[in-house]
Amino acid sequence: MRVAVLAGGVGAARFLTGLLRVVDAADxxxxxxxxxxxxxxxxxxxxDIDTVTYTCAGAIDPGRGWGLSDESWRxxxxxRRLAEAGGRADLAWFNLGDRDLGTHLYRTTRLAEGGRxxxxxxxxxxxxxxxxxxxxxxxxxxxxxxxxxxGELSFQEYFVREQHAVAATDVWFDGAPAxxxxxxxxxxxxxxxxxxxxxxxxxxxxxPVLAVPHVRDAVVGRRDAVVGxxxxxxxxxxxxxxxxxxxxxxxxxxxxxxxRMYSGLMATLVVDTVDEPHVGAVxxxxxxxxxxxxxxxxxxxxxxxxQTCLDAAGAGR
Amino acid sequence: MRVAVLAGGVGAARFLTGLLRVVDAADxxxxxxxxxxxxxxxxxxxxDIDTVTYTCAGAIDPGRGWGLSDESWRxxxxxRRLAEAGGRADLAWFNLGDRDLGTHLYRTTRLAEGGRxxxxxxxxxxxxxxxxxxxxxxxxxxxxxxxxxxGELSFQEYFVREQHAVAATDVWFDGAPAxxxxxxxxxxxxxxxxxxxxxxxxxxxxxPVLAVPHVRDAVVGRRDAVVGxxxxxxxxxxxxxxxxxxxxxxxxxxxxxxxRMYSGLMATLVVDTVDEPHVGAVxxxxxxxxxxxxxxxxxxxxxxxxQTCLDAAGAGR
Numbered sequence: 001m002r003v004a005v006l007a008g009g010v011g012a013a014r015f016l017t018g019l020l021r022v023v024d025a026a027d028x029x030x031x032x033x034x035x036x037x038x039x040x041x042x043x044x045x046x047x048d049i050d051t052v053t054y055t056c057a058g059a060i061d062p063g064r065g066w067g068l069s070d071e072s073w074r075x076x077x078x079x080r081r082l083a084e085a086g087g088r089a090d091l092a093w094f095n096l097g098d099r100d101l102g103t104h105l106y107r108t109t110r111l112a113e114g115g116r117x118x119x120x121x122x123x124x125x126x127x128x129x130x131x132x133x134x135x136x137x138x139x140x141x142x143x144x145x146x147x148x149x150x151g152e153l154s155f156q157e158y159f160v161r162e163q164h165a166v167a168a169t170d171v172w173f174d175g176a177p178a179x180x181x182x183x184x185x186x187x188x189x190x191x192x193x194x195x196x197x198x199x200x201x202x203x204x205x206x207x208p209v210l211a212v213p214h215v216r217d218a219v220v221g222r223r224d225a226v227v228g229x230x231x232x233x234x235x236x237x238x239x240x241x242x243x244x245x246x247x248x249x250x251x252x253x254x255x256x257x258x259x260r261m262y263s264g265l266m267a268t269l270v271v272d273t274v275d276e277p278h279v280g281a282v283x284x285x286x287x288x289x290x291x292x293x294x295x296x297x298x299x300x301x302x303x304x305x306x307q308t309c310l311d312a313a314g315a316g317r
Numbered sequence: 318m319r320v321a322v323l324a325g326g327v328g329a330a331r332f333l334t335g336l337l338r339v340v341d342a343a344d345x346x347x348x349x350x351x352x353x354x355x356x357x358x359x360x361x362x363x364x365d366i367d368t369v370t371y372t373c374a375g376a377i378d379p380g381r382g383w384g385l386s387d388e389s390w391r392x393x394x395x396x397r398r399l400a401e402a403g404g405r406a407d408l409a410w411f412n413l414g415d416r417d418l419g420t421h422l423y424r425t426t427r428l429a430e431g432g433r434x435x436x437x438x439x440x441x442x443x444x445x446x447x448x449x450x451x452x453x454x455x456x457x458x459x460x461x462x463x464x465x466x467x468g469e470l471s472f473q474e475y476f477v478r479e480q481h482a483v484a485a486t487d488v489w490f491d492g493a494p495a496x497x498x499x500x501x502x503x504x505x506x507x508x509x510x511x512x513x514x515x516x517x518x519x520x521x522x523x524x525p526v527l528a529v530p531h532v533r534d535a536v537v538g539r540r541d542a543v544v545g546x547x548x549x550x551x552x553x554x555x556x557x558x559x560x561x562x563x564x565x566x567x568x569x570x571x572x573x574x575x576x577r578m579y580s581g582l583m584a585t586l587v588v589d590t591v592d593e594p595h596v597g598a599v600x601x602x603x604x605x606x607x608x609x610x611x612x613x614x615x616x617x618x619x620x621x622x623x624q625t626c627l628d629a630a631g632a633g634r
Contacts, residue, residue: 042359042425079420085444102395108359127402
């Protein structure tokens with residue numbers, strides 16, 4: 001059973017670890033958001049790709065949820081020392097671990113010599129022993145921009161530097177209209193038995209994936225085989241600013257609001273047991289609703305959730 | 318007594334530590350080679366500036382002679398692991414320590430926001446508590462190019478990657494003819510009571526400093542106040558490829574050869590005691606010769622050498 005997963009960062013990565021327990025890795029393709037990539041200190045940083053890679057490799061730091069375990073911070077400490085000595089503490093807002101820097105050095109060098117992000121991501125995944133296919137949604141540059149009352153921010157500036165504590169008035173994806181899907185993306189969507197929209201932020205993680213021309217159409221064309229997992233549980237995001245962002249941008253931070261956003265492209269939405277009272281509201285959006293534990297505190301729950309998604313897609317056809 | 322020092326890497330850095338023991342730091346200006354700078358993995362690396370900074374701050378690794386003491390290599394280990402997994406071990410030829418990376422991250426970021434290399438070098442020197450003036454010879458890009466039988470190399474490719482084991486057929490400095498001296502360079506040369514040409518490689522360290530328009534003229538105009546320290550001791554370079562390079566490029570790897578290269582711009586050359594037999598050969602090039610221990614195995618010798626240079630310049634006028 002071939003499975004394609006539209007993926008953002010932490011939530012998607014945990015879902016994938018579960019999926020890899022119930023499906024052969026060779027049959028899994030993760031199609032990953034790249035619009036929160038950032039060039040910082042000269043380095044090319046791809047946070048969602050790295051989170052998926054490190055998590056599926058069992059190398060993610062479980063406490064932080066991002067970056068590598070057994071990490072050290074000596075480069076960062078030195079950068080911060082130099083920045084602070086010059087009154088420029090503002091230069092050291094994005095934490096880069098020493099081991100993690102190795103990834104960024106490799107990626108930046110390969111990009112500079114003309115490598116495509118999809119090739120490079122595959123090389124890094126291979127080095128970690130991963131057997132699933134990891135595809136950035138595009139090899140072209142797509143950049144999430146967040147409009148706030150204080151001006152326009154990149155996604156990492158919004159998310160990390162400002163700790164998503166500023167109100168967003170608009171979000172858009174620079175470069176998306178001209179971007180091409182990375183090689184393999186459309187094929188994976190067309191050939192998948194099941195397409196899962198992972199429990200990632202619908203606006204800033206799944207939004208840019210769908211904004212790449214042909215991707216949304218490919219997903220819509222497979223609507224009966226598409227299953228989403230709601231990133232909103234009991235009206236809240238488990239992590240990050242999804243609930244606030246949905247509110248601020250005129251959506252409803254609820255499973256019904258998620259169903260409304262996604263109803264054109266999926267037949268089934270999986271929601272957490274705490275949202276059982278809202279099954280009717282979800283289904284009134286034209287989306288079948290499946291209830292199961294979705295808070296992936298351990299790999300068993302993630303595996304069970306993945307199996308539920310596969311079963312739901314089978315039932316939906 | 319104001320002293321300006323034309324500087325390359327290790328030899329110049331050791332000389333400067335000696336000089337700072339005998340002259341007020343506020344009266345010392347180091348004018349440093351930047352033609353072996355390299356953009357690598359997206360980072361801007363200035364090896365000679367860093368060697369001078371770290372050495373004068375007492376933070377250099379004494380064993381290696383470059384990079385920081387108490388260093389770790391976790392980023393590099395990870396880069397190498399990724400590179401080797403993809404059959405690209407060739408990407409990991411330049412060792413970057415974790416702490417050292419902090420310097421490169423800071424410099425690259427400041428350059429990207431429009432900072433001049435001279436400002437940034439001063440900021441880093443300040444963070445290390447250095448009170449001497451550190452000036453890259455130019456804020457413009459100058460790149461040493463080394464022609465070999467196998468093609469053209471950057472200096473770091475020649476020096477580090479190839480371990481200077483290939484024969485050089487030519488050396489030139491891309492960008493030098495159009496470069497401007499960094500602010501303060503010409504003033505420092507004009508106002509110095511003594512100008513020291515440090516014991517650095519005449520071709521690839523001092524050569525590019527003198528290749529910046531107006532710098533050679535400023536030095537030549539002060540010829541009586543200029544004292545050089547021979548980087549060749551007993552016909553050999555203490556470190557690096559100076560002896561071979563001199564040979565390959567048609568110079569003589571001896572104190573007399575150094576005197577011949579420098580006779581137009583200095584009145585005095587300081588040579589090591591092992592070269593006492595060659596005083597006549599040096600002086601026949603029109604350069605006064607002073608003999609003293611120049612192998613700076615400890616700071617006392619470096620301080621004594623620096624004092625000898627200052628005395629020699631006084632005697633030369």
